[in-house]
């Protein structure tokens with residue numbers, strides 16, 4: 001299965017997806033890495049690894065206009081699935097609809113806890129002893145779609161948002177390729193998944 005990856009910065013999850021795809025038994029390949037920042041570090045790595053890249057700033061464009069450009073690039077590259085990996089832009093409903101059930105995101109919390117930003121700080125402030133990461137289907141609401149997989153990560157006394165983020169990132173890099181491989185290996189999207197996507201679109 002052909003996958004397009006959208007990033008905004010560092011791209012370490014993109015790298016995890018890419019290197020996992022090099023295994024001969026991996027059921028997906030990355031056909032495009034696109035960013036809303038032409039200087040995103042992850043774009044340089046993807047290009048050095050021989051993956052097609054596209055970088056353009058969203059500044060000055062309406063959300064729908066920019067998303068249409070990204071959509072066209074993904075389709076031109078032949079992508080059948082989209083993986084968001086640290087893509088820091090809200091997506092327009094039209095874009096989300098066009099990839100319904102075939103777009104996933106990784107989020108550094110145990111969803112439905114701590115949607116949005118500053119997840120690690122919020123987990124620490126709440127006194128949680130376990131944090132983690134989730135891969136979910138993308139729907140119109142931020143960090144809200146059906147969860148496909150999660151990894152729990154221990155929170156240690158003395159953790160800071162930075163130390164916790166670093167530990168959860170290790171788990172993200174393990175989780176994301178595995179869940180993406182499972183998703184693309186399904187013959188059809190299971191009914192429960194599409195039902196949930198439809199429900200949330202209402």
Ligand code: GRF
Nearest residue numbers: 010011012013086106107108
């Ligand atoms: C990750 O923690 C991811 O869960 C979140 O943004 C961060 C992106 O990091 N959505 P990277 O660009 O993949 O290194």
